Structures are given as C-alpha cells and as structure tokens.
Amino acid sequence: MKTTFKLIMLLLSATFLLSSCGNNNGKSSGSDGALRSSNAEKVYVAPGEHDEFYAFMSGGYSGNLTVYGLPSGRMFKEIPVFSQFPTSGYGYSEETVPMLNTSFGFVPWDDSHHPDISQTNGELDGRWIFINGNNTPRIARISLKTFETEEIIEVPNSAGNHSSSFVTENTEYVVAGTRFSIPVPQKDMPISEYKGNFKGALSFIKVDQETGRMAIKFQVLMPGFNYDLSHPGRNKSHGWFFFTTYNTEEANSLLEVNASQNDKDFIAAINWKKIEEYVNNGGGKIMPTNYAHNVYDEHSHSATSTMIKEVLTVDPTEIPGAVYLLPTPKSPHGCDVDPSGEYIIGNGKLSADLTIHSFTKMLDAIENKKFDGDAYGIPILNFEDILAGTVKSGGLGPLHTEFDDKGNAYTTFFISSEVVKWKVGTWEVIDRKPTYYSVGHLMIPGGNSRKPFGKYVVAMNKITKDRYLPTGPELEHSAQLYDITGDKMELIYDFPTHGEPHYAAAIPADLIKDNSQKIYRLDENKHPYAVTNQSDAKVTRNGNEVHISMSMIRSHFTPDNIEGIKVGDKVYFHITNLEQDFDVPHGFAMIGANTSEILVMPGQTKTILWEPKQVGVWPFYCTDFCSALHQEMQGYIRVSPKESNIDLSWSLDGE
Amino acid sequence: MKKAGFIMIIGSLLLLGLFKFPLWNIMLGAPQYPEPLGLDIYITGIQGASEFDLQNIDGLNHYIGMKTIPKPEDMWEFSVFPKVIAGMVILGVLIGILGMTGKVSYKWFLGWFILMSILGILGMYDFHLWLVDYGSNLDPNAILKMVDDQGNPMKYDPPLIGHKVLLNFDAFSYPHTGAYMMFIGMILTVIAFFIGKKETKKI
Known part of the structure; x- marks a missing residue:
C-alpha cells in the first residue's frame, strides 16, 4: 500500500467514522468466555502435531516470502526471494549473487506482493509458488520441494509490477501487469506529455510444465492507465484475464485527486488465448530491450544470469476481439473471479459497493457489439449490459474478495476495517466482522482457484497499533484468523506477521508436505568446487585469487589450518557439507568478511568471498550448533604480508 | 510319505527368503532422531534401513570410538553364511524328495532340523560375539569416553534381541522377515517329521 493512499484512507476513515454509525469499529469487545475456550481449541495444534495448511505470505518490503502454519499461525520459514538474506548467505554467496541481477545491475531488495500457487485444471497442485517484485519488476518462482527460489525473471517495459503474479488455471502463464505506465520504450521526454504517450505493459510469461522455467511470451501494450490488480478467468472464463485499472484520467501528478475524477474506471478483459494464437501465427512486434533471466540449479547449487535483448509486444487494437474494457465504478483495486468463472468482482476502493460483472453477459454484449465508445481503439462495453449485480455492503473502501466452497464471497473493507460475507448470486450481505485494523488482502486456502478450502479466512491488516505488546514505533503487521465453517464468521485467532504481507496463498499440507526435500544428495552435487570426500579438500592459487575447497x-572442517594466504588476496571459501542426514546444516563465518555467513545444507556447496586486509592468524568457525562438539568446529588461517613467499599449505585429517 | 516330503521341501525352500530379506534388524531412536536410524542385517552384509543410515550411524559412532560398520568383505561370515544356507536348502529339498519316494525315513527330517538348529545357534553366538566386540572394542582416543557406575568403560553393544538404552539412543533388536521365514520353514520340517511318522505308521 502506498503511503499516500494509506494517508488519504486514514483521513477519509476519520471523516466517515464521525458521521457514520452501525460499524462497530472500536476495541474488540470479544466473545464470551465459553466461546473463547472453544476458539482456543480450534487453533491449538498440540506440541509435535502438524498444522492443516501451509500459508505462504508475501513479505512486502522485506522482499521475501514467509511460510506459516494454519490454524496455529506459527512461522516455519522465511524464504529469501528478492532480498539479500545474511542468515543463509542468499544474495551474498557467489552462487546466489546472480539471482539478484537486473538490467539495473545488482538490486539487493524488492517489495514482494502477491504469491500464487501453481494450478492444474484450476486446482492447486503444489508444484511451485510464484511471487512478484513490485519495485524493480521481477517475477520469482519458488520450488515447493526445496522451498528455495529457483528462478527470477525481470519484466521489461514495466514499472511497479503490481497486478502480478497470478497464474492461469493450468499454469500456462504467470501474468505480470504494470501499475505505473511509462514511455515504451523508455526515452527522455517531458512528464507532462504522459497522456496518450505512456503505455501499460501486461506481460504473459509462459511456464514450462516440466521444469517450471519462465519465458516472456508476449507483452500487451495497453493505454497508459494504472493496472492495479488482476486475476485469471477460470472454468467457463478460462482463457481470459481481468485487470483492474485506475487513473484512466491519465494524470501524471497529484494522483490522489487527479486520478479520482472519473466516476468509473475499467476492468480490462484480455482474451489471452486469442492473443496467444495471434503471436503463434507470427503476430506482434519484436522490440529491442534488456532484461535479466536468473536461474538457480539445485545440482550445481549455483545461479546464472542471462541478459535477454528482445521482447515480443502486441498492440491490442490490431487483434480484433482480444481486449475489452468493462466500466467499473470508483477506482477499483482488487479484481477477483469466483470459482465458477462467471462473476468478475470489481472492488471500487472509493465506494461502499462492489460491482459484479457477468462473464456470460460480457460475451453476449461483445457478440452483439453493444459498445459504449472506445479508449484508444479498445472497445468499452456498456456498464448496464454486463452488470450482474451490486453488493450494497454498508462498508467503506472495499479492496479484495475471496471465495469459499459454499457459494459465499468475503470482501475486505479497508476504511471500515471489516470483512463482509455475502452470497454470490443474490448479492445479499450475510455477516460482517471487524478486523484490527484497516485490512488489505484476505486469503482463503485455494481462494484463487476452482476449488477453495473454505475453512478459514485470514485477514492481513495494514495497521497493528495495540494488538500486541508494544515494540517501539515499528511494529510487525497483524493478521486475524476467522473460522468460516458456520453461517457467521468467528474471529478465532490473531497473530503478528513478518514484513508487510500483502497477499497470501495457502494449500492443504497433505498436498505438499511429503514432497519436502530433506537433504541434497552429494552424489548429485555438480558444483565445480564441491568436495565429496574430505581427502579431496584442497587449496589452489591463481594470481591473487585463492580457492579453498573445504x-x-x-564436527570439523577439512582443511582447518591454512597457511600461505597474503594480504590483498581474494579468498573464495567453497564449502561443502558432507552430511547426508536431515536437518544437519553447518554454517561458516570468517572474521572480518565483508559479506555474510553461509548456511550450508547437507550435500550442498556454497561459496563466500573474504579479502584479508590484516596480517595475522585469523579464525573461522561453524555458526550452526551442529553437534555436541560444535564449539570445537573451528580453524585458523595464517595471513602473511603481501610480499611474503610462504607456500600454500593446508591440513588434511590427522596430519 | 508324499505329504510329509512335500512339507519338508517347502520348509527348506523358505530359507531362501534369507537371500532376499533381512535376517535381523536393529533400530536406533533418540530424541533428535524421531525417525530412527536402522541397520538391516542380511546373511550377505549389513545395509541401512534408509539410504544414508549406515553413514549416519558411523558418523555418530565416531564420537564414542566405535569401529565403522563392517562391509561384506570385512567379515568372513558374509561369504560363509550364504553358502551354509544354500547348502541346507539343497540338503532339505533332497531329503524331502527322497522322503516322498520312500528312499529315506522321516527321521531324516528331524535330523535336518537338529543340524539346522545347531548351525543357527552357532550363527547367533557368532553374531553376539561380533556385537560385543563392536560395542566394547573402542578407540582409546574416542571423543567421548563414558564410564558406568562402577567406573568401567561403557559398552555400547546393542542387544541380541530386545531393547537396550545406549546413551541417548534406544536400541531395538529383533528378527526380521528373513528370520521369520526361516523359523516357519524349520517348524514345517518338524511338522513334516510328525506327519511322516503318522504316514509311515498307517502303512
């Protein structure tokens, strides 16, 4: 959430709250004692027991992805994605530095927003999870076998990669849309000439079904609106993709006012199957560009970064029937599609109501050419012709909607801080519960699929205030867990979340837990400096570069005594963990290293650079309390003056 | 004596299970090993119950100075036992066939059983000696030199059969599929003896 947006919402909420009533938005009065004790049972996962769901929450400004259990709210892991992570050495180790390479060079941070789990036939399949980097546009793919980032692809012609990273129902594509329109290709021009000249690129990234490898298939160059969020059509609307837009005014300054003038913005409906056919038949224009494609190989334990120099772009006006604009009131934010694929929900964030478009009516209007003008040659459908209904919510600031498996929808209201449950089809409001405070996204396991698991909804809030013990001005965010098995939602738990989770994706644990890898096999280790037998450990010098294969x-390093290193050398520690036992990592830290530690999993090799600057005998040690003799797991390196002529020597076991 | 001879043949053939299935199994569980490490003892050698168990047991044993788990070529037993078992199978089948055709008396069935029992007990005794040596013949430079209440060096020999606590590990040692097939086979040869006796009396 942008700060300006947050600010205006807060101001708005203050105003509205003074004049409105009926929204019991004060402190939690809580439920009575008896209910509370049964709620405790609902979230209690006994020691040693496992949670029912994995929840993957975006880290927001941490740039990472966190893994939680539901219903317990326990955090299991932080997966480094777009940010350097000294805990494991991600982004510091020689092998992982290429993962953060971009056309702007090494970018060690990003803002991760919307995780989405791969699907087959519209159902979660638990192969991979994708997440977008918002700031320097990137999409990452994380393996749900190793729970590590395997691939990051930069998205060219994009800026503020926000309407991303959502997958189509067979993971044919992972889709990335730009929030900020920009000159395409980039050029030096007056900002005031934005209107009519900037473009919004919507990128369709093909996913290889075997390897998961991503490649940009085409970019649709849309008018210069802001493409805020998106979701795929599913079931009957499979083959379409829907994007909310705001700033259809095409303002380039003070957007909070200037982009809020039109009564209606649009949901852009993209028939990607039609465009795919068009480009498969040679359509589209290849544009020179420059973007990074970074791939991590779990056998060489190393990443490579390749710069790609061109991208296929598509002008939507050249493909009849490919793109339509659905008028949607009040700067819609979330764009959500129900499990049947019939209803497309526009959450007009400056409104009290939700607009629901009908896919069937949309097709009908297209067929009968019932257009209400066009925008830059893209037909605009008539609002009344496609409207399925309106949810008169009574809340303020609707942002996002998810669905259960019983025909209900759940929408968050940022300004009035609540989740509203309503019936799909009748649009009647069934229930509403407060959140603490100012909820952004909400998440139901499988909520973005044909098959939701409607047991819990998690509300992810932007404001924490007094929910937990205070920790100074900076707080973690707060999440609430609601039981949604009954007619009425029940708030059953409240837990802090790391970073700023925007969206999340959850999956039944049974679908992935048995695939979770325990070790990396040493006999599959293809790292060029791997040591698979400790007698093969060695030290080699090449000019001022020293490579230590350790x-x-x-509870020991081999070698653990090394001499012949000189001030000014570049010393590369290539460290292999020879263990083949589950959960026996070893760490490695060198005094004065200007990098980080590395945490090496069984069977893995990682490399860290050390540039000794001072003469002396310097220790290194294992940073993971690996065994009863962990404290003995240490070694020394003798660093001699630059001009000295001491030969390299090192100890092998027992020597 | 057709029936008795047939049972004798089946009984002897069940020993072949020892070539396919473990004779014995030792599992080692500890607080930090909720999924226990395990050894499957075959007549041809020792294998891990899971792929990396041998390496991991050796890794742990180096703290207390135990020798590494022997490879098949390190112990004569792993080349002799298969020959003895194969020999006993051939002998048993032969006696069975001869019994069926009336060439030998049912008493030979019992004779085979007694011979097999003696060999079995010798085998178990040998196995026990190895366990004791393995658990008590420790490297004097071991990292952990533990002593018992009387101040004597700790012994880490796993039990021949049953449960024993070894430091933080609970060791469970029991016969495995191959042994059960052998036991059933041996019981069948005794049954063959009694049926043979009955069949002989009827005539």
Missing part, C-alpha cells in the same frame, strides 16, 4: 562434517 568440507564440513560433524
């Missing part, structure tokens, strides 16, 4: 096993 092994670790409980």
Whole structure:
C-alpha cells in the first residue's frame, strides 16, 4: 500500500467514522468466555502435531516470502526471494549473487506482493509458488520441494509490477501487469506529455510444465492507465484475464485527486488465448530491450544470469476481439473471479459497493457489439449490459474478495476495517466482522482457484497499533484468523506477521508436505568446487585469487589450518557439507568478511568471498550448533604480508 | 510319505527368503532422531534401513570410538553364511524328495532340523560375539569416553534381541522377515517329521 493512499484512507476513515454509525469499529469487545475456550481449541495444534495448511505470505518490503502454519499461525520459514538474506548467505554467496541481477545491475531488495500457487485444471497442485517484485519488476518462482527460489525473471517495459503474479488455471502463464505506465520504450521526454504517450505493459510469461522455467511470451501494450490488480478467468472464463485499472484520467501528478475524477474506471478483459494464437501465427512486434533471466540449479547449487535483448509486444487494437474494457465504478483495486468463472468482482476502493460483472453477459454484449465508445481503439462495453449485480455492503473502501466452497464471497473493507460475507448470486450481505485494523488482502486456502478450502479466512491488516505488546514505533503487521465453517464468521485467532504481507496463498499440507526435500544428495552435487570426500579438500592459487575447497562434517572442517594466504588476496571459501542426514546444516563465518555467513545444507556447496586486509592468524568457525562438539568446529588461517613467499599449505585429517 | 516330503521341501525352500530379506534388524531412536536410524542385517552384509543410515550411524559412532560398520568383505561370515544356507536348502529339498519316494525315513527330517538348529545357534553366538566386540572394542582416543557406575568403560553393544538404552539412543533388536521365514520353514520340517511318522505308521 502506498503511503499516500494509506494517508488519504486514514483521513477519509476519520471523516466517515464521525458521521457514520452501525460499524462497530472500536476495541474488540470479544466473545464470551465459553466461546473463547472453544476458539482456543480450534487453533491449538498440540506440541509435535502438524498444522492443516501451509500459508505462504508475501513479505512486502522485506522482499521475501514467509511460510506459516494454519490454524496455529506459527512461522516455519522465511524464504529469501528478492532480498539479500545474511542468515543463509542468499544474495551474498557467489552462487546466489546472480539471482539478484537486473538490467539495473545488482538490486539487493524488492517489495514482494502477491504469491500464487501453481494450478492444474484450476486446482492447486503444489508444484511451485510464484511471487512478484513490485519495485524493480521481477517475477520469482519458488520450488515447493526445496522451498528455495529457483528462478527470477525481470519484466521489461514495466514499472511497479503490481497486478502480478497470478497464474492461469493450468499454469500456462504467470501474468505480470504494470501499475505505473511509462514511455515504451523508455526515452527522455517531458512528464507532462504522459497522456496518450505512456503505455501499460501486461506481460504473459509462459511456464514450462516440466521444469517450471519462465519465458516472456508476449507483452500487451495497453493505454497508459494504472493496472492495479488482476486475476485469471477460470472454468467457463478460462482463457481470459481481468485487470483492474485506475487513473484512466491519465494524470501524471497529484494522483490522489487527479486520478479520482472519473466516476468509473475499467476492468480490462484480455482474451489471452486469442492473443496467444495471434503471436503463434507470427503476430506482434519484436522490440529491442534488456532484461535479466536468473536461474538457480539445485545440482550445481549455483545461479546464472542471462541478459535477454528482445521482447515480443502486441498492440491490442490490431487483434480484433482480444481486449475489452468493462466500466467499473470508483477506482477499483482488487479484481477477483469466483470459482465458477462467471462473476468478475470489481472492488471500487472509493465506494461502499462492489460491482459484479457477468462473464456470460460480457460475451453476449461483445457478440452483439453493444459498445459504449472506445479508449484508444479498445472497445468499452456498456456498464448496464454486463452488470450482474451490486453488493450494497454498508462498508467503506472495499479492496479484495475471496471465495469459499459454499457459494459465499468475503470482501475486505479497508476504511471500515471489516470483512463482509455475502452470497454470490443474490448479492445479499450475510455477516460482517471487524478486523484490527484497516485490512488489505484476505486469503482463503485455494481462494484463487476452482476449488477453495473454505475453512478459514485470514485477514492481513495494514495497521497493528495495540494488538500486541508494544515494540517501539515499528511494529510487525497483524493478521486475524476467522473460522468460516458456520453461517457467521468467528474471529478465532490473531497473530503478528513478518514484513508487510500483502497477499497470501495457502494449500492443504497433505498436498505438499511429503514432497519436502530433506537433504541434497552429494552424489548429485555438480558444483565445480564441491568436495565429496574430505581427502579431496584442497587449496589452489591463481594470481591473487585463492580457492579453498573445504568440507564440513560433524564436527570439523577439512582443511582447518591454512597457511600461505597474503594480504590483498581474494579468498573464495567453497564449502561443502558432507552430511547426508536431515536437518544437519553447518554454517561458516570468517572474521572480518565483508559479506555474510553461509548456511550450508547437507550435500550442498556454497561459496563466500573474504579479502584479508590484516596480517595475522585469523579464525573461522561453524555458526550452526551442529553437534555436541560444535564449539570445537573451528580453524585458523595464517595471513602473511603481501610480499611474503610462504607456500600454500593446508591440513588434511590427522596430519 | 508324499505329504510329509512335500512339507519338508517347502520348509527348506523358505530359507531362501534369507537371500532376499533381512535376517535381523536393529533400530536406533533418540530424541533428535524421531525417525530412527536402522541397520538391516542380511546373511550377505549389513545395509541401512534408509539410504544414508549406515553413514549416519558411523558418523555418530565416531564420537564414542566405535569401529565403522563392517562391509561384506570385512567379515568372513558374509561369504560363509550364504553358502551354509544354500547348502541346507539343497540338503532339505533332497531329503524331502527322497522322503516322498520312500528312499529315506522321516527321521531324516528331524535330523535336518537338529543340524539346522545347531548351525543357527552357532550363527547367533557368532553374531553376539561380533556385537560385543563392536560395542566394547573402542578407540582409546574416542571423543567421548563414558564410564558406568562402577567406573568401567561403557559398552555400547546393542542387544541380541530386545531393547537396550545406549546413551541417548534406544536400541531395538529383533528378527526380521528373513528370520521369520526361516523359523516357519524349520517348524514345517518338524511338522513334516510328525506327519511322516503318522504316514509311515498307517502303512
């Protein structure tokens, strides 16, 4: 959430709250004692027991992805994605530095927003999870076998990669849309000439079904609106993709006012199957560009970064029937599609109501050419012709909607801080519950699929204030867990979340837990400096570069005494963990290293650079309390003056 | 004596299970090993119950100075036992066939059983000696030199059969599929003896 947006919402909420009533938005009065004790049972996962769901929450400005259990709210792991992570050495180790390469060079941070789990036939399949980097536009793919980032692709012609990273129902594509329109290709021009000249690129990234590898298939160059959020058509609307827009005014300054003038903005409906056919038949224009494609290989334990120099762009006006604009009131934010694929929900964030478009009516209007003008040659459909209904919510600031498996929808209201449950089809409001405070996204496991698991909804809030013990001005965010198995939602738990989770995706644990890898096999380790047997450990010099191929096993390094290193050398520690036992990592830290530690999993090799600056004998040690003799797991390196002529020597076991 | 001879043949053939299935199994569980490490002892060698168990047991054993788990070529038993078992199978089948055709008396069935029992007990005794040596013949430079209440060096020999606590590990040692097939086979040869006796009396 942008700060300006947050600010205006807060101001708005203050005004509205003074004049409105009926929204019991004060402190939690809570439920009575008896209910509370049964709620405790609902979220209690006994010691040693496992949670029912994995929840993957975006880290927001942490740039990462966190893994939680539901219903317990326990955090299991922080997966480094777009940000350097000294805990494991991600983004510091020689092998992972290429993961953060971009056309702007090494970018060690991003703002991660919308995780989405891969699907087959519209159902979660638990192969991969995708997430977008918002700031320097990137899409990452994380393996749900190793729970590590395997691939990051930069998205060219994009800026503020926000309407991303949502997958189509067979993971044919992961889709990335630009929030900020920009000159395409980039050029030096007056900002005031934005209107009519900037473009919004919507990128369709093909996913290889075997390897998961991503490649940009085409970019649709849309008018210069802001493409805020998106979701795929599913079931009957499979083959379409829907994007909310705001700033159809095409303002380039003070957007909070200037982009809020039109009564209606649009949901852009993209028939990607039609465009795919068009480009498969040679359509589209290849544009020179420059973007990074970074791939991590779990056998060489190393990433490579390749710069790609061109991208296929598509002008939507050249493909009849490919793109339509659905008028949607009040700067819609969330764009959500129900499990049947019939209803497309526009959450008009400056409104009290939700607008629901009908896919069937949309097709009908297209067929009968019932257009209400066009925008830059893209037909605009008539609002009344496609409207399925309106949810008169009574809340303020609707942002996002998810669905359960019983025909209900749940919408968050940022300004009035609540989740509203309503019936799909009748549009009647069934229930409403407060959140604490100012909820953004909400998440139901499988909520973005044909098959939701409607047991819990998690509300992810932007404001924490007094929910937990205070920790100074900076707080973690707060999440609430509601039981949604009954007619009425029940708030059953409240837990802090790391970073700023925007969206999340959850999956039944049974679908992935047995695939979770325990070790990396040493006999599959293809790292060029791997040591698979400790007697093969060695030190080699090449000019001022020294490569130390070192092994670790409980509880020693081989070699653990090294001499012949000189001030000014670039010393690369290539460290292999020889263990083949589950959960026996070893760490490695070198005094004065200007990098980080590395945490090496069993069977893995990682490399960290050390540039000794001072003469002396310097220790290194294992940073993971690996065994009873962990404290003995240490070694020394003798650093001699630059001009000295001491030969390289090192100890092998027992020597 | 057709029936008795047939049972004798089946009984002896069940020993072949020892070539396919473990004779014995030792599982080692500890607080930090909720999924226990395990050894499957075959007549041809020792394998891990899971792929990396041998390496991981050796890794742990180096703290207390135990020798690494022997490879098949390190112990004569792993080449002799298969020959003895194969020999006993051939002998048993032969006796069965001869019994069926009336060439030998049912008493030979019992004779085979007694011979097999003696060999089995010798085998178990040998196995026990190895366990004791393995658990008590420790490297004097071991990292952990533990002593018992009397101040004597701790012994880490796993039990021949049953449960024993070894430091933080609970060791469970029991016969495995191959042994059960052998036991059933041996019981069948005794049954063959009694049926043979009955069949002989009827005539």
